[in-house]
Amino acid sequence: MEDFKDRLRLGEFEASTPDSLNVPGTFVGVGVDDSWNLKKFKKKFRITVVQLEGREMEFDMIGIDCSLVNTLRRVLLSNVPSMAIEKVYMYNNTSVIQDEVLSHRLGLIPLKADARLFEFPSKTDELSGTDSLMFELKIKCTRSPSASRSGEGVDPDALYVNHSVYSKHLSWIPVDEQQRTLYTAKQVGPIDPDILIAKMRPGHEIDCKLVAVKGIGSDHAKFSPVCTAYYRLLPEVRLTAPVQGEDAELLKTCFSPGVIEIDEDGRAKVVDARYDSCSRNVFRHEHLKDKILMTKKKDHFIFSVESVGALRPDELVVEGLNFLIAKCDYFLLEEVGHLMQ
Known part of the structure; x- marks a missing residue:
């Protein structure tokens, strides 16, 4: 159930289990409590800076909905002065x-x-x-x-x-x-x-x-203070059956460099799926496509920011979050004022 709910599965011609399944309350009917609450969100959500060098920054946003991640992206492009x-x-x-x-x-x-x-x-x-x-x-x-x-x-x-x-x-x-x-x-x-x-x-x-x-x-x-601001889901690659010999070498070429490596026994192993381009070239080979499982974690986002140069990328992200906080405070005050009328 967790894999079905939290992961996007990449097939040969399609991507299954879309984001609509992440709507709170979707699985209540089958006995799974997936309702949203602030305490649960605080416990699960975290930000991890992976790279910060010069004008470029890459960080992970984990345990958050796509709509909020996209909001930060749009703010960086359009609202940070x-x-x-x-x-x-x-x-x-x-x-x-x-x-x-x-x-x-x-x-x-x-x-x-x-x-x-x-x-x-x-x-x-x-x-x-x-x-x-x-x-x-x-x-x-x-x-x-x-x-x-x-x-x-x-x-x-x-x-x-x-x-x-x-x-x-x-x-x-x-x-x-x-x-x-x-x-x-x-x-x-x-x-x-x-x-x-x-x-x-x-x-x-x-x-x-x-x-x-x-x-x-x-x-x-x-x-716009950024050259680029974009995100992608964390790729995951799993081997469902052993692959060795010439097939292992062929499997290695189907993925981005560093994703698949060959061990001492000549067997293929997944080293780092993070930077896989998800080209799905492996599905071109009939004898390999059933030995690999490609998914993306739907609540784990890899966010990349490249600054124009006036501010560091980490400062831009903070400015974007401050803008969102100010906007939320404004709407809360508007709502309170409306209720008091």
């Missing part, structure tokens, strides 16, 4: 990139600025050090003085100066004196200095000012 360029004041642009395309490219450059230190922009156009950052991009391409006049050579680096415009060419301009004392260019500037913005040739010039504000991903994807 970040800073991004919102307005571009174009004074001169003689490059081959149109003003609107150039402005769009500038808006997608991720910034280091911590959005928690800023307020959401006011409805007025007046800039403030508490809700805005200003940058300047002023660059002109010229021919290198050391370049051959005969035109020999095709290397742009040798022929031209400033022919490639990168994010490192953005200069931060403090909005007020308070901002000048609180931050430095390294703290609020572009995360990566080598993001290519445009290509130019002698005579081309770009002169513009940029204003960055605080926003959320549901308004525009440029405000």
